[in-house]
Amino acid sequence: MSIFGKPNEPSIGQGVRCLVVDDFEPMRKVTINQLRQLGVEHIQSAKNGAEALRTLKNHPFDVVLSDWNMPVMSGIELLQAMRADEKLFAIPFILITAEAERRKVEEAIAYGISSMLLKPYTSNKLAIRLENALAWKPRKPGCMAPGQFLDDGVDTSVPRASRAAQPVAPPEDARLTILIVDDTQDNLLLLSHLFKGEYRVRLAQTGAKALELATSDNPPDLVLLDVMMPHMDGFEVAKAMRQHPNAQAVPIIFVTAMVSADARLKGLDLGAVDYITKPIDPETLKLRVRNFMRYVQLRRDLQAEYDSMVEGAQLREDVERITRHDLKAPLAGVLGLVQAIVEDDSIGRRQVEQLRLVEESVMQVLNMVNLSSELYKIETGRFVLRAAPVRIGELLRRIAEMDRVTFAEKGLSISVDTDVPVGAEMPAALGDVTLCYSAFQNLLKNACEAAPASSKISVRLFDESPLRIVIRNSGAVPMAIRDRFFDKFVTLGKPSGTGLGTYSAKLLIEAQQGSIGLSVSDDSNTTEVSVLLPRETDLG
DSSP states (O other), X not given: OOTTOSTTSOOOOTTOEEEEXXXXXXXXXXXXXXXXXXXXXXXXXXXXXXXXXHHHHHSOOSEEXXXXXXXXXXXXXXXXXXXXXXXXXXXXXXXXEOOOOHHHHHHHHHHTOSEEEESSOOHHHHHHHHHHXXXXXXXXXXXXXXXXXXXXXXXXXXXXXXXXXXXXXXXXXXXXXXXXXXXXXXXXXXXXXXXXXXXXXXXXXXXXXXXXXXXXXXXXXXXXXXXXXXXXXXXXXXXXXXXXXXXXXXXXXXXXXXOOHHHHHHHHHTTOSEEEESSOOHHXXXXXXXXXXXXXXXXXXXXXXXXXXXXHHHHHHHHHHHHHHHHHHHHHHHHHHHHHHHTOTTSOHHHHHHHHHHHHHHHHHHHHHHHHHHHHHHHTTOOOOOOEEEOHHHHHHHHHHHHHHHTGGGTOEEEEEEOSOTTSOOOOEEEOHHHHHHHHHHHHHHHHHHSOTTOEEEEEEEOOSSEEEEEEEESOOXXXXXXXXXXXXXXXXXXXXXXXXXXXXXXXHHHTTOEEEEEEETTTTEEEEEEEEOBGGGOO
16 A cells, blocks of 8 residues: 555655755745645755755754755755765655756766656655655665675565555546636637547636646646636636646646737736637647647656656666675675685695685675775765774785786786884774775786886885875886876776776775875886875774
């Protein structure tokens, strides 16, 4: 059973807490009224993203409904801030907008919207998106160490489509709707017969009835409106419609016997898209109506397209989560078994070398699994660092040992040294072990690939605050790419190079509040990459 009940009688369960964010006060009030009609009792509002963020940090909410374009802090900026906050990242977020540019919609989806609602919208449309948003399940923020797999409280063996509440089914007759308003019965019959084969037709013989239908939860897609009617004329109906969010964007075509220029100007000034005088030419009227209905259908198609884009992104996220969940546990088991065998003194040197190759391969796969999500979250501002001590010296030695095996045919000499006195405790970085492993693996691999055969590569750890790690290799970075060394897809002289190694290393280091730099010496023909990382003693 849907939490909203019947399609035409939406009712959301009590206890849902909503935050409405919009800089336009009338729109805030209308949205709040619509939510109350759905049974939502706990509602607060904010006039921009900054105010909303302060409210979110002081009060619990189950869902946020936010306009896109706002001063001070836009809806997208609010979404980014929430997805980067460990306490707020899981709150469903409905973005309300009149935007129709696909690139911007894709950007919003990348930042993690739960649902999207195109203006103008009705209470029923809001109910459907609200239900879907409340069924939305985010990925947990932060990083995962090798062997640690995701557990967000969701059964990952069940696809999202099966877990999420199903949208309210659309009515059987999904045709666009025309409301015909005229106080003369014969005119109503004439126009209804003209359009009933192509559109759903609703009739109103008074201005009051027309306004009631136009501002309902299911407003028409187009209104054909007579002007001269008793009690409430067409101009009054149009003015009232333009003041109501459910009807303010509904196209109006005046169909009237008033032929004066002043009447035409008044009608257009009230927001009519056309002004047709009687007696009408049926074929001309049908063409004009069809033209405006194309626009209405476009908006409807856009909403359906954006719904599909959001759902597709969420399903892809589920597939990635299931894949990581299913892959990481057995890989971590293999890694632990290999490392245990390597420590066995009865194993020969040749076997140890082979096991190290297995270990390296497993670590590389784990690295790719982890980075598939972490880099994406870093790039889109959704990453949350959970800093912990990282024994950086041990990590560097492990990477160097594996690279010696990998690049054995080049005859490289790879050393890892530190200025820590013998017997003293090795310093620890304050960061994430997975991100550190990935970053230094990429940097050292890059150095090994660039270094000439039989040359030396040195890795030095300096006991400073912050910790400083310097990787030095023979071979100067070509002048053509020095200024873009850490940019995405920049590579030169490597047939199989992707240009992502140093780029990802820079992102991973900076995500841990560190920094990275390049130093090249043409005189000595050497390249140095220096990394600074917070150390454990910097905690607090």
